[in-house]
Amino acid sequence: MEFLRPATWDEALAAKAEHPSALPIAGGTDVMVELNFDRRRPSALLDLNRVGELTKWESGRFEGQEGEVIRLGAAVPYARITRELSAQLPGLALAADTVGSPQIRNRGSVGGNLGAASPAGDAHPALLAAGRDVLVEAQSVRGTRLIPIDAFYVGVKRHSLEADELIRAVRIPVADGPQQFSKIGTRNAMVIAVCAFAVALHPKNGTVGTGIGSAAPTPRRAAEAEEFIAGELAERGLWQSGALIGPAATRRFGELVAAAASPIDDVRGTAAYRRHALAVMARRTLTWTWDAYTHSLRSAA
Amino acid sequence: MSPIRTEKNLQSITTAHPDGVGGSPLRPDGILKVRGEFAYSSDLWHEDMLWGMALRSPHAHARILSIDTTGALTLPGVHAVMTHEDVPGAKFYGLEIHDQPALAFGKVRFQGEPVAIVAADHPETARRALDRIKVEYEVLPTLTTEEQCLHPETYGYVHEPHEYKADASGNVVHEQKVVSGLGVTDEVRATADVVVTGDYEVGMQDQAFLGPESGLAVPAEDGGIDLFVATQWLHVDREQIAPVLGLPEYKVRLTLAGVGGAFGGREDLSMQIHACLLAQRTGRPVKIVYSREESFFGHVHRHPARLSYEHGATRDGRLVYCEARIVLDGGAYASSSPAVVGNAASLGIGPYEVPNVNMLALALYSNNPSCGAMRGFGAVQACFAYETQMDKLAAALDMDPVELRRLNAVSQGSVMPTGQEIDAPAPVAELLRRVKARPLPPALDLTDLDLRDLPGALSNTSHGEGIVRGVGYAVGIKNVGFSEGFDDYSTARVRLEVIGGEPVAMVHTAMAEVGQGGVTVQGQIVRTELGVERVTIHPADTEVGSAGSTSASRQTYMTGGAVKLAAEAVRNELLALGRRRYGWTWNDLSLVGGKVVSASAGPLVPIADLLGDSAIDVTREHHHRPTVAFDKETGQGSGHVQYCFCAHRAVVDVDVELGLVKVVELAAVQDVGRAINPLSVVGQIQGGATQGLGLAVMEEIVVKDGKVLNPSFTDYLIPTILDTPPQPVEVLELADEHAPYGLRGVGEAPTLSSTPAVVAAIRQATGLALNRVPVRPEHLTGTGG
Numbered sequence A: 001m002e003f004l005r006p007a008t009w010d011e012a013l014a015a016k017a018e019h020p021s022a023l024p025i026a027g028g029t030d031v032m033v034e035l036n037f038d039r040r041r042p043s044a045l046l047d048l049n050r051v052g053e054l055t056k057w058e059s060g061r062f063e064g065q066e067g068e069v070i071r072l073g074a075a076v077p078y079a080r081i082t083r084e085l086s087a088q089l090p091g092l093a094l095a096a097d098t099v100g101s102p103q104i105r106n107r108g109s110v111g112g113n114l115g116a117a118s119p120a121g122d123a124h125p126a127l128l129a130a131g132r133d134v135l136v137e138a139q140s141v142r143g144t145r146l147i148p149i150d151a152f153y154v155g156v157k158r159h160s161l162e163a164d165e166l167i168r169a170v171r172i173p174v175a176d177g178p179q180q181f182s183k184i185g186t187r188n189a190m191v192i193a194v195c196a197f198a199v200a201l202h203p204k205n206g207t208v209g210t211g212i213g214s215a216a217p218t219p220r221r222a223a224e225a226e227e228f229i230a231g232e233l234a235e236r237g238l239w240q241s242g243a244l245i246g247p248a249a250t251r252r253f254g255e256l257v258a259a260a261a262s263p264i265d266d267v268r269g270t271a272a273y274r275r276h277a278l279a280v281m282a283r284r285t286l287t288w289t290w291d292a293y294t295h296s297l298r299s300a301a
Numbered sequence B: 001m002s003p004i005r006t007e008k009n010l011q012s013i014t015t016a017h018p019d020g021v022g023g024s025p026l027r028p029d030g031i032l033k034v035r036g037e038f039a040y041s042s043d044l045w046h047e048d049m050l051w052g053m054a055l056r057s058p059h060a061h062a063r064i065l066s067i068d069t070t071g072a073l074t075l076p077g078v079h080a081v082m083t084h085e086d087v088p089g090a091k092f093y094g095l096e097i098h099d100q101p102a103l104a105f106g107k108v109r110f111q112g113e114p115v116a117i118v119a120a121d122h123p124e125t126a127r128r129a130l131d132r133i134k135v136e137y138e139v140l141p142t143l144t145t146e147e148q149c150l151h152p153e154t155y156g157y158v159h160e161p162h163e164y165k166a167d168a169s170g171n172v173v174h175e176q177k178v179v180s181g182l183g184v185t186d187e188v189r190a191t192a193d194v195v196v197t198g199d200y201e202v203g204m205q206d207q208a209f210l211g212p213e214s215g216l217a218v219p220a221e222d223g224g225i226d227l228f229v230a231t232q233w234l235h236v237d238r239e240q241i242a243p244v245l246g247l248p249e250y251k252v253r254l255t256l257a258g259v260g261g262a263f264g265g266r267e268d269l270s271m272q273i274h275a276c277l278l279a280q281r282t283g284r285p286v287k288i289v290y291s292r293e294e295s296f297f298g299h300v301h302r303h304p305a306r307l308s309y310e311h312g313a314t315r316d317g318r319l320v321y322c323e324a325r326i327v328l329d330g331g332a333y334a335s336s337s338p339a340v341v342g343n344a345a346s347l348g349i350g351p352y353e354v355p356n357v358n359m360l361a362l363a364l365y366s367n368n369p370s371c372g373a374m375r376g377f378g379a380v381q382a383c384f385a386y387e388t389q390m391d392k393l394a395a396a397l398d399m400d401p402v403e404l405r406r407l408n409a410v411s412q413g414s415v416m417p418t419g420q421e422i423d424a425p426a427p428v429a430e431l432l433r434r435v436k437a438r439p440l441p442p443a444l445d446l447t448d449l450d451l452r453d454l455p456g457a458l459s460n461t462s463h464g465e466g467i468v469r470g471v472g473y474a475v476g477i478k479n480v481g482f483s484e485g486f487d488d489y490s491t492a493r494v495r496l497e498v499i500g501g502e503p504v505a506m507v508h509t510a511m512a513e514v515g516q517g518g519v520t521v522q523g524q525i526v527r528t529e530l531g532v533e534r535v536t537i538h539p540a541d542t543e544v545g546s547a548g549s550t551s552a553s554r555q556t557y558m559t560g561g562a563v564k565l566a567a568e569a570v571r572n573e574l575l576a577l578g579r580r581r582y583g584w585t586w587n588d589l590s591l592v593g594g595k596v597v598s599a600s601a602g603p604l605v606p607i608a609d610l611l612g613d614s615a616i617d618v619t620r621e622h623h624h625r626p627t628v629a630f631d632k633e634t635g636q637g638s639g640h641v642q643y644c645f646c647a648h649r650a651v652v653d654v655d656v657e658l659g660l661v662k663v664v665e666l667a668a669v670q671d672v673g674r675a676i677n678p679l680s681v682v683g684q685i686q687g688g689a690t691q692g693l694g695l696a697v698m699e700e701i702v703v704k705d706g707k708v709l710n711p712s713f714t715d716y717l718i719p720t721i722l723d724t725p726p727q728p729v730e731v732l733e734l735a736d737e738h739a740p741y742g743l744r745g746v747g748e749a750p751t752l753s754s755t756p757a758v759v760a761a762i763r764q765a766t767g768l769a770l771n772r773v774p775v776r777p778e779h780l781t782g783t784g785g
């Protein structure tokens, strides 16, 4: 096995172009498990750890995205996301805090989570909920492609990167409202999601974002649930009044989230449980975000 | 009742020597382990060594039609490829019944059964060599359920009748009945006012030790083998290895390598024979280290069990009878199933006086993974069932569940269903009283929320919604030492000599230190008995007699007892020397602070002066009092050496909507006879209870049609620190006059009671029946599973 260690991003892109089958390695928390368990024997490893800009983030305005955006370097570890970005990206920061153990959070990254594209990856629901204009910045020697998050996941552990592409960063709009992330595991830490759910309120454009993890072949959003609740909020003037959403609409939201999933029975949980838990998480997280929203309305008034 | 030591004052126990018996000196291996510097068996290294690896069956049941090793043999870097045809000696081995092939032939009977082994100069080469071995299988239908196993005429055999070696028949490895009083007849039933019944199930738990199976076999000049290995019992390994190698036992010498946990999972052989065979074949040292995944296939697990219980009681809560049937799935090979059955049958009624008993316990052969020893050994499964029954009975009688247990609890002088009298303290009612009397932890404070305190913790599933608290109690009974007539003696050699002007004692035993702190205890005993400061512990090996197994809560009792005997003999010799030399006539002599001291006349002479250049070197065997086999039909017989008891109270918070559980507190009260090392005692109780907690809410090897679905720590979950609650421990010391220092084995009893206590608490919070462990979120939310 060859071990490629580019010192710069350009060298990395060149190496990937030259060795399209080389497996990128960032934090290594997925790659090393695959190697150790003998699930993967790549011809070459492409080590991205010397490429400094991958572990940086910046905020600014970017074409095609409204408002302020965080451009999150692919290899920024989860621990730093929780520490440095919980105000700007609260949903992702909450998700980051549920990943593995402290050791894993010190190494693992959103770029790696996207690269693995596991339906159980915890970053995905938060990215989906953050908005349809979340963009994965894919680069190759041929140039840059901005892949909308909804188009990124194409199958079980499959994404839409080309063989010569690497993820440079993810562009995520700064939260304009409360966000939540919730994950089920059968123990209280260090657990792969049985299922997960993220919700984000977007008062600026009157939408609600959602993301479902570990309950379908790919991470996915609950589009009907999003439309339903956005409709409720708009029709009943709740964005302005900040009044309670109420149990009926909250319950319906939960049902629609559960219906959006297509879970399976596996060793981690049954399909029935996953649906059930998604509905509960959806109700609870919607309530928490709405409470926070109304609280902010009131304190702004 | 003798003084009670609670956690708080454990530190202040005073003894003649602060690091002697009753003290809590630092473990000699502690700092190294915490720093990551301790050398485990997987760290072994030898110049010139080769790497061994096993090819395992992908099928749970198949006929082997052919094995073609050519592709592997021709791979550069491969030094040997061996199949059953290359085994020079006995083809089978086993702990109690020699029914397991060193390398499979004819058939494979469980997924992961070793079929061929290779030695290569690099682990990657060995792995590639395995890929090149072609095995042709004819896949056979599996026997995996009780129904299938008990009807061989329909479903066939795991071991064909002509090859069957156990003493039962069909697909049964072993069976034990226990009948006492009048048994359970219609007349007996008629005398009960209240009857409760239940069917229970216990999933397959894994020992989940962190150090995978590993060792290094080095061929010796005399044609023998020196094996360095992580194991629980050096001598019984050797007994099984030597015949397979075609060597006399003395040519197979074992030395204990650093053990990364055991919990019963290292009682059976794993890589030992394979490494030795390859070393013998190649003439080179061979190292084998299992990967984590291989480890799940490379050792036996806790028997999954199905249990049916019926209890009858009078209206005022007195137990009248108990009828029980315990079916343990032993998997493909016998391992220690017979002894596990013996325990389940003889301890399966629990620490209760029940006048009429009819118990049947049996272990099956199946094509599931082999099961054998794990902490609690047959008593764990039963405890979950009988303690659930006690709660059911209390509910039926509208009685307090702790009071019901206290009313029926055994005590010193009680007679077990086997007819054995408990002739040592058995403070079961007192343990229960104390654990119940403990203050409860404060209620959840939702105004000052720390997510880590909630079910789901940082996964952020609840901010207080859906959470209900429950409290549950349980108590258990476990035996200490090997039972049923087995003489599991221990040997210890103690040598006293002067080094650098100071008396130094050396202890040499074959005891496997697997993390229990046995080496600490040995030092404490020698310091107490010989009054010396410096004690060195010789590496454990087979150059000294057997120490028996590090299991059955027995090593402090048995090898500790042997060390005590040997140290006493050394002391007697030393004092005899003094008497001869100085004509002492006092008979109040002892060894304290490096001196011979007379209670009446004060210090007489430094040990170093008395001993001079000579050394006293004594070896002693310690045998526990004899036990007898249980009668096959009635189970009668004084089969156990000692009993131990632990009571637990669990407090849990359950998110009843999501089915997530957070154990808030797990309080224990246990009688240990005498706490030789109080800190280790508390550690054993907390560790044992945590393993029981794991069984209650998460730990299970999930097997479908004989295939393991979760052979990794990604999906075989063990408790993390956020799952492990504060565990206040009260230790009682009611001496057992039959045991050295009056001590009682500690390590297993807490593993029994914590599981049913946690589940009882979950039941109280949810109102659900919960007849199976581990309890899954599905069970709590009615969503299958």
Ligand SMILES: Cc1cc2nc3c(=O)[nH]c(=O)nc-3n(C[C@H](O)[C@H](O)[C@H](O)COP(=O)(O)OP(=O)(O)OC[C@H]3O[C@@H](n4cnc5c(N)ncnc54)[C@H](O)[C@@H]3O)c2cc1C
Residues within 6 Å of the ligand: A023, A024, A025, A026, A027, A028, A029, A030, A031, A032, A033, A048, A074, A075, A098, A099, A100, A101, A104, A107, A108, A109, A110, A111, A112, A113, A114, A115, A116, A120, A121, A122, A123, A165, A166, A167, A168, A190, A191, A192, A193
């Ligand atoms: C003990 C343990 C616990 C875990 N717990 C969780 C958990 O709770 N939740 C969770 O979501 N995950 C968990 N994981 C999985 C893993 O930590 C995450 O998926 C993490 O995000 C991977 O990031 P990484 O930087 O380590 O990726 P790596 O392992 O380095 O790479 C992962 C994949 O992404 C590719 N890749 C990496 N960087 C790039 C890039 N810049 N461009 C293109 N492809 C790239 C790699 O080739 C590989 O296919 C756990 C892993 C372990 C070992």
